[in-house]
Amino acid sequence: MLIRKNISLDDKYLKKLQPLLDANDGNLSAAVRDTIEIADTALTYHKSIDEAIKFLKETPAKEELNDTIKNGENTIINRTMLEWLFRYTKGRLTEEELVNELINPFEISDMKELEDYLNQISKNYQWTIRTSIKCEDIHNPDSALLLLSNSTINSREFFAQLIAHFLARWKQLDVEHIFRRANSTQISFKKNLSVSRNETMPGIRKHFGYLDIICRELDDNTEFWTQLMYTYNVERYNLVTLHRNQFETFAAGEVPNPTKILERLCKQSVNEMALPDLLMYFRKMYLATQLVKNIEIGLKPGNESVTIFHDFKNERVINNLVEYFSNIFMEQGTPFVTISYSSMIVFRFYKEHEPADSSDLTEMEEFKEPDFFSKE
DSSP, rough: OOOOOOOOOOOOHHHHHHHHHHHHHTTTTHHHHHHHHHHHHHHHHHHSSSHHHHHHHHHHHHHHHHHHHHHHHSOOOOHHHHHHHHHHTTTOOOOOEEEEEHSSSGGOOOOHHHHHHHHHHHHHHTTTOOOEEEOSSSSSSSEEEEEHHHHHHHHHHHHHHHHHHHHHHOEEEEEEEEEEEEEEEEEEEEESSSOOOOOOOOOHHHTTTTHHHHHHHHTHHHHHHHHHHHHHHTTTOOOOOHHHHHHHHHTTTOOOHHHHHHHHHTTTTTGGSSSSHHHHHHHHHHHTTSSSSEEEEOOTTTTEEEEEEEOOOOHHHHHHHHHHHHHHHHHHHEEEEEEEEEEEEEEOOOTOOOOOOTTTSSSOOEEESSTTTOOO
């Protein structure tokens, strides 16, 4: 039975019907019948028209992904397994070849194109990561703000590193700050022209490659580091790391000067360092050597201090330790006084011509020669 009814269609809907009109030689009734058949089929497998439309829009990307899986370009991996890989490769830098594999530099000319490209990649690979980039100059930005949302924090971390490498290589932008939240990662970038395009930006190494040197060393000298870590673990870290030449000097009954070693690690002369910088380097280095138990530093301007905690009992060893550390501070040039307790050594620094406040110290002496020290 045929029922005739009048329908009203806007021009935009007639344009959408045009392929069906063409297929039916301009017969509008036939085109509408085909539309109804399509809608009926869609609703058979989907709960609503909107869900069906979403599925149809995503289908080409999924089919393209399936094709890349069939030809071996991509592979399927369990999400839990992928998350494990992301988590346990954090801190290692990705190679430029991998970055270019996922972000083709020849398809991107400005930051807007990069944002669109990254969102398309995420959609194609079903990563669900949403990318937003803000900057004043899309062609040659001096700074930029990247916001990654959705997915997991480890997935965003990996994706963020790829983007950071790309921006460093092609826009000379370095990572300035990273703010990690449960459902988003925000990264601020700033132009850095002091590093060549072939070098790793310091911000990228700090925030994404902090384990890279360690892991490379472990890969190259696996047997040595495995045994060393096993020994440290068995001995509960009651081992001391000391330069071979310094050990020889100590073994000969003399006190070495560790200044040159500290300068090599800091890549700066001690006498050129500001006192607060020296104290922070000092604490970081000597806690790592396990030569002492703990180091506390005070950085109040004009009243800087270092308090060294140890568990040595031999008086001569303690005196040598005082002289050993004093060599560094005398090289820096800021006047200081010291006091040695049974398990603690205190260095107090003061400005030239301003005697230190010794009200809380007893039998304190200024260090002018390496063998001058005070003891309780």
